[in-house]
Amino acid sequence: MSFIIRKANLDDLPEISKLNLELFNIQHQFDPTANLNWSMSPDGQEYFKTRISAEDSFTEVVENENKNIVGYIMCTILKRQLYRIDAKYAELESIYVRSEYQGAKLGSQLTNNFINWCRENKVNYISLLVDPKNEEAIKFYRKLGFSNYDLVMQLKLE
Numbered sequence: 001m002s003f004i005i006r007k008a009n010l011d012d013l014p015e016i017s018k019l020n021l022e023l024f025n026i027q028h029q030f031d032p033t034a035n036l037n038w039s040m041s042p043d044g045q046e047y048f049k050t051r052i053s054a055e056d057s058f059t060e061v062v063e064n065e066n067k068n069i070v071g072y073i074m075c076t077i078l079k080r081q082l083y084r085i086d087a088k089y090a091e092l093e094s095i096y097v098r099s100e101y102q103g104a105k106l107g108s109q110l111t112n113n114f115i116n117w118c119r120e121n122k123v124n125y126i127s128l129l130v131d132p133k134n135e136e137a138i139k140f141y142r143k144l145g146f147s148n149y150d151l152v153m154q155l156k157l158e
């Protein structure tokens, strides 16, 4: 099978939204606060459009031989939190490869493209959030060189 990885454009919005919803369905199994209405909502659509078009964002898609989009990555430069040192920060916000295409290094290629883009843009630190129960994704990120950073804790009140 051959694949093309390319920069996303606004025509990809419906497919990216669908893939994002598939990702949220996975995420929802780990975290019930993941909002399954987000991807198709006006706010979600605006957010995707910005990430696809803005100079400070990085969105790429994977196309299969039939020109169907089977994976994507969406990332952005972060506004520095004032309590952090003066450096350039970026976040890998979401990445998803359809299950039948996983394991073919597509996720690695997408992430390495983003890392290269960060180097070109003089980014110093890349972070991402992943659910601690998503062990496969954690393994994937570790293979690419990511290591533990913040630990986010939560208390659910009745």
Ligand SMILES: CC(C)(COP(=O)(O)OP(=O)(O)OC[C@H]1O[C@@H](n2cnc3c(N)ncnc32)[C@H](O)[C@@H]1OP(=O)(O)O)[C@@H](O)C(=O)NCCC(=O)NCCS
Binding pocket: 023, 026, 095, 096, 097, 098, 101, 102, 103, 104, 105, 106, 107, 108, 109, 129, 130, 131, 134, 136, 137, 139, 140, 141, 143
């Ligand atoms: C995580 C994800 C993007 C990885 O994409 P991929 O194209 O399947 O990954 P690659 O083929 O580039 O895998 C690279 C390495 O990551 C690890 N890895 C990837 N998928 C894995 C899996 N399902 N189980 C265990 N390890 C896995 C493997 O060690 C692999 O190395 P190897 O090929 O030497 O064995 C993809 O599996 C996915 O979309 N998962 C579901 C959504 C998700 O969890 N996204 C992250 C949310 S934070």
